[in-house]
Amino acid sequence: MQTEHTILIIRMKVGSDDETEDGIQESPIAHNILKLFSELEHCDDDEQKVKIEKLNEIVDDMNEEEFRYVFMTGLFNKIDKMINEKKISLQNAIVLLKRMGHFRSLKFPWVYIFKGYSLSESFGKTIIEENKKKKGKNEKLLIDLCECYLLLNFSFPSKLTSIFVSNLLRIALNKEENEEIQEEVEVALLALTCMCQEV
Template sequence: MEVTCPEKFQELLDELGCCSEIEQKQIIEEMNEAIDRMDEKEFESILATELFNKVDKMIKEKNLSMENAILLLKHVGYYKVLLNLWCYEFYDSLLCGRFEKLIIEEEKKNEEKNENLLVDLCECYAVLNGYYISREELFFICVSCLLKVALKKEEDETTQKEVEMALLALTCLREGIEIKKKKNLKKIKGIIKYHQKHHNHTHVAYQSAWNLLIIKNTLDKNYEKLIVNELHFGMEATRELEELVRCVDWKKKEKDSERRMKMIDFAIVDRWLDIIEIFFEYFEINSEEFADLTGCMIRLCRVTRGNRSDVVYRCCSIFVKMIIFQPNLIVFNDLMKSGVFDFILEEVHNQTFNDCMTGEFLIFFLNVSRKLKEKEKDENEEVKRILFDKMEEEGFEDVIASFHEMFNFLSSEYFYGLSLNVSDYYLNA
């Protein structure tokens, strides 16, 4: 019987405590390779309190060096963050308490302080436990320590991986005020601007820097001009997504050796969509760049539909938020110009979607109809008339009109009140 990747991982874990330090390194490399071959469910199955307690016991009994433990835990944490998995198990483990104690002790040292060890401890602690840091002292130490690494500008591969891990770890520290300090945000801005000029970071590192800048400042309108006009978020997000759309064969069934890279590519797309969704909810579109971004998202939908319906669903949810939250009616013109309306109608006629997707399409048209009927200031009436004419010319107005009876039902019962055969409601399809 063939051994699964999680089973192989557990077998190797059991061997760790009985080997020399050099042999341990070789075993940990095999364990990390096993992780690379796991799918999401398999990987989630190894994230257990028992794993972390076992590592803690081996460290305590000096059967596993801290250096080797970090080599394993960084790899585990890296995938945990990229796959957006919660990890209560580390928080509940003995290893969590050990790391907290070691970080504080190492920080308090002066001349004897081991900066590299402190960085490693902070990175492991953040990626495995970032959401649950209860002591401000730990939070401040981690932010200060990780930002020093993130600011490195060397372009060699080793430094790039160090910066990537530091920035990824910083994105886990979402609770707390330290990241919002002006001096720290200025550093994040500097990282983004330097990369735009020199392209010195990996895709994960660059995406993480944007994550820090936008997700940490969603309620601060002072950063809107910086994000949109100075750093050109729309153009940068478009370029990054376009590269993933162009360079990855999304429909190809990958071999084990290719699975790791494909999993990372999917994870980067998901993380970009997280940022884009938050941007459209909290900041106002006032740039032509965003028509290009929505067009890129449609191309992403086309290459992933059939094998990643969750990506299509996420994009459609973002289009709905654009309609709901953006006060500027020009957004409708951008959506039509980028092909959003056409794509959604294609999907309706293909009837290859599930009920959740069907509901999202209905919600999209529902909000288009509502938005165009809202009372706007006089200066918007000309824009609204142009949009109505364009929608009528393209046939979209007829589509919306054919759904009005359904819209009334949705308004009173919500989308979740529809029958299990939601697609039956698409009479005009």
């Protein structure tokens, strides 16, 4: 059975320059995102960072249909596979996913895109494992993973609730008047808002 991702690619290939054979207009934004994404696994770490920044800029211009086409059709499983095969670092994947989740939460909060994908399960397991560590805990990684998880989709197992609350509240309550810190506070608050919608 064809996924929407497959159908989108077919539409892009079989259509004329301006329109596909079924009359649906091609989406240059979706095309550029898929093209850049397909190039990621063939780049080194620095090149990936450059392409991810370009991807993030394009994501900000998507409409809801383009967003659904691109991100609800297997890209999360592809990212999970790339992480497992060490074709993309977890840190680079988080940069892309966090921006994507931030965009979803602000523009299309009714679109639930993360639950059920292997990447959602992987992130959930990593969050639990990192939170259990007594020594060598990577606090930034834990916060980033919590934010990614909630910004992409606020539906989550109840066992993650206390982890989300304790870690994100600590960031959200930071009173430092520093632009970078305040941006972190805003993202943490947005993630907590997503979580409250589920609760």
